[in-house]
Amino acid sequence: MIFPVKINRTERNSLLIGWNDNSSTEVSITKLRDECPCVHCKGESVIFDSYIPIKSPFKAAGFYEIDKIERIGNYAIQIIWKDGHNTGIYSWEILRELGEKK
Ligand SMILES: [Zn+2]
Numbered sequence: 001m002i003f004p005v006k007i008n009r010t011e012r013n014s015l016l017i018g019w020n021d022n023s024s025t026e027v028s029i030t031k032l033r034d035e036c037p038c039v040h041c042k043g044e045s046v047i048f049d050s051y052i053p054i055k056s057p058f059k060a061a062g063f064y065e066i067d068k069i070e071r072i073g074n075y076a077i078q079i080i081w082k083d084g085h086n087t088g089i090y091s092w093e094i095l096r097e098l099g100e101k102k
Pocket of ligand 1: 037038039040041042085087088
């Protein structure tokens, strides 16, 4: 199983994630927020009915700033943003997909 061994914030406003297979990926914080996987941001499909959230052009203060990162068990991290948004759970797979290989 692939999991991160370290997650560092960089000066380039990104997260650099080192994986246990010795690879590393980098993902910008802007992208992390834009791709927030939670239901409020991404919507959800319940058979026959989909909910697609409306993207507001207005971004609250702190929208693209990370307040805290918390580990969820051994499968994901939860990112708490400075605008108070905290429902985004980023599984290792999502982090790998969003990141660019270094
Ligand atoms: Zn979200």
